[in-house]
Amino acid sequence: MAGRRLDAEGRAGLALISPPLLFALLILAAPLLTILATSFLTDGYLEIIREPTLGNYAQVFTDPIVRVVMLRSLGVAAMVTLVTVVLAFPVAYYVSFHVRPERKAMWLLLITIPFWTSYLIRVFLWKVILGFNGVVNTTLTGLGIIDAPLTFILYNVNSIVITLAHAYAPFAILPIFIALEKIDRSLLEAGRDLGESRLMTFWRVTLPLAMPGVIAATLIVFIPTIGDYVTPEVIGGGKIPMIANLIQVQMLALDNRPLGSALAVTTMVIVALVSVLFLALNRRFLRGR
Amino acid sequence: MKATSGRGLQAYVILYLLFLYAPILLLPIFAFNSGTVIAFPLQGFTTDWFAQMWGNATLRRALSNSLTIAVSASILATCLGVFAARASTRYVFPLKGGLMGFIMLPMVLPEIIVAMSLLVVLLGLGVQLSILTVIVGHTLICMPYAIAVLSTAFSSLDRSLEEAAYDLGETKWGAFRLVTLPLVMPGIISALLISFTISLDEFIIAFFLAGNEPTLPTYIFSQLRFPRAIPVIMALGTVLVILSIVLLALGEYFRRRGNARIGAKPTGGLL
Numbered sequence: 001m002a003g004r005r006l007d008a009e010g011r012a013g014l015a016l017i018s019p020p021l022l023f024a025l026l027i028l029a030a031p032l033l034t035i036l037a038t039s040f041l042t043d044g045y046l047e048i049i050r051e052p053t054l055g056n057y058a059q060v061f062t063d064p065i066v067r068v069v070m071l072r073s074l075g076v077a078a079m080v081t082l083v084t085v086v087l088a089f090p091v092a093y094y095v096s097f098h099v100r101p102e103r104k105a106m107w108l109l110l111i112t113i114p115f116w117t118s119y120l121i122r123v124f125l126w127k128v129i130l131g132f133n134g135v136v137n138t139t140l141t142g143l144g145i146i147d148a149p150l151t152f153i154l155y156n157v158n159s160i161v162i163t164l165a166h167a168y169a170p171f172a173i174l175p176i177f178i179a180l181e182k183i184d185r186s187l188l189e190a191g192r193d194l195g196e197s198r199l200m201t202f203w204r205v206t207l208p209l210a211m212p213g214v215i216a217a218t219l220i221v222f223i224p225t226i227g228d229y230v231t232p233e234v235i236g237g238g239k240i241p242m243i244a245n246l247i248q249v250q251m252l253a254l255d256n257r258p259l260g261s262a263l264a265v266t267t268m269v270i271v272a273l274v275s276v277l278f279l280a281l282n283r284r285f286l287r288g289r
Numbered sequence: 290m291k292a293t294s295g296r297g298l299q300a301y302v303i304l305y306l307l308f309l310y311a312p313i314l315l316l317p318i319f320a321f322n323s324g325t326v327i328a329f330p331l332q333g334f335t336t337d338w339f340a341q342m343w344g345n346a347t348l349r350r351a352l353s354n355s356l357t358i359a360v361s362a363s364i365l366a367t368c369l370g371v372f373a374a375r376a377s378t379r380y381v382f383p384l385k386g387g388l389m390g391f392i393m394l395p396m397v398l399p400e401i402i403v404a405m406s407l408l409v410v411l412l413g414l415g416v417q418l419s420i421l422t423v424i425v426g427h428t429l430i431c432m433p434y435a436i437a438v439l440s441t442a443f444s445s446l447d448r449s450l451e452e453a454a455y456d457l458g459e460t461k462w463g464a465f466r467l468v469t470l471p472l473v474m475p476g477i478i479s480a481l482l483i484s485f486t487i488s489l490d491e492f493i494i495a496f497f498l499a500g501n502e503p504t505l506p507t508y509i510f511s512q513l514r515f516p517r518a519i520p521v522i523m524a525l526g527t528v529l530v531i532l533s534i535v536l537l538a539l540g541e542y543f544r545r546r547g548n549a550r551i552g553a554k555p556t557g558g559l560l
Binding site: 009010011012014016017018019020022023028029030031033034035038044087090092093094098103109110111112113114116117118119120121122124125126128129135156166169207217221224226227228229230233247248251257260261264265266268271276 | 296298299301302305307308309310311312313315316319332353369370372374375376377379380381382383385389392393394395397398399400401402403405406407409410413425426432434442486490492493497505506509510513519520522523524527529530533534536537541
């Protein structure tokens with residue numbers, strides 16, 4: 001009897017979920033499987049030869065250009081994640097612990113507004129801010145602080161990192177804020193009552209309890225930044241490509257779809273591995289509690 | 290001790306907000322600056338760039354394409370999202386976690402991979418690229434966000450209200466239409482608004498799947514290479530900022546009204 005009822009409910013649930021599921025199968029799963037299959041085929045001139053090979057993956061792992069671009073993407077994504085999360089934590093902490101409850105929603109809105117403006121224009125404006133005749137350099141030379149424009153922020157990896165750290169700021173603040181909000185305030189008082197200093201209470205109580213939020217923030221920032229296409233294109237002018245730019249060049253400009261597919265699959269595997277690593281870390285923190 | 294550390298933190302937060310708002314604050318400054326080069330010092334005040342923007346035919350075409358895409362994609366994503374959100378909050382069924390995870394996958398997949406794989410398949414099938422193909426792609430990436438918003442709305446529903454409707458002789462569909470739907474309507478409206486905003490600003494899928502049709506982001510991207518075109522883009526950006534703030538405020542308003550209707554406390558943000 002119970003089994004039959006579960007069956008009926010199961011069927012109703014499956015029937016209900018089938019429209020979005022079919023859509024995702026058709027528009028997402030089928031193309032991803034095509035990419036996976038293509039990555040094992042041989043590239044011929046103007047056409048793809050149906051001959052299975054691991055050559056594309058061999059090229060992905062040995063080609064020096066691919067390696068440079070892949071390492072740059074990983075480095076930029078790691079750097080952006082670190083900078084974004086470290087800068088975001090005090091802001092989330094401030095909103096959670098120092099802002100009055102009825103004003104918290106307004107603060108969150110204040111933090112998310114810049115994120116809803118055109119991504120392309122924001123990226124371009126960072127090029128303007130950091131550029132040769134940009135806001136930072138003209139201001140600093142105008143004030144007589146520097147004689148020549150700063151070069152370490154000019155159209156290079158550093159400017160890509162700053163731009164992306166800006167673009168993904170709300171993504172880091174919100175999960176950390178949610179984790180901080182969940183902390184039982186009496187635990188902090190208990191820490192203080194037991195003779196810990198404010199700093200030690202933060203270090204031994206607040207920070208460990210906030211870790212799930214920090215890990216969520218890390219993942220939410222890392223995944224899209226490693227696949228970012230626009231920022232290297234606009235800031236670097238196409239001269240400092242990241243993995244997304246390389247995939248696009250192989251797929252379209254060079255018309256080497258098998259190699260492009262192998263790059264895409266490798267990127268997905270890296271993203272998946274990093275996600276699994278961080279989710280495992282998160283589980284350990286949750287168990288430790 | 291407490292006061293000083295609090296003040297230090299406050300100063301940092303203000304600096305951080307300045308960092309967050311720096312691009313948006315510069316946007317109107319350059320949009321009203323009469324100099325053709327986007328740099329300091331400023332030249333003088335002008336509204337020419339807004340006038341040029343208004344008279345630009347390609348821009349109008351890009352705007353109408355973007356609106357068509359955003360309206361269609363947000364409606365499709367929200368409709369599909371209602372099914373998924375209802376199924377995941379109301380029913381237990383086999384493979385639930387896996388299936389829902391798969392549907393939510395576009396949220397964590399680099400967009401370039403979604404765009405490229407879809408493009409390869411469409412070209413392979415000989416499908417003509419147009420705004421239709423962009424609508425399909427945008428529906429896919431907006432759907433997880435719509436589901437996230439809708440799941441919150443559906444999960445805070447009181448089940449006994451539906452059961453009361455059954456007891457009073459309503460059919461399943463009748464109860465859904467008369468009881469459930471009005472209660473989750475604010476959630477549906479915020480899902481529509483969020484999907485609309487995401488689609489309107491989406492670049493990568495539009496760039497690769499639109500063929501020769503411009504959308505607002507791809508038009509902006511094509512103009513960024515020409516220094517002469519930048520002031521008009523700054524004017525356009527200013528208009529877009531104002532538009533998204535209005536949309537965001539509307540979404541927040543409906544979310545709060547929804548919370549008030551189901552008796553929840555008005556806390557938290559849009560996401």
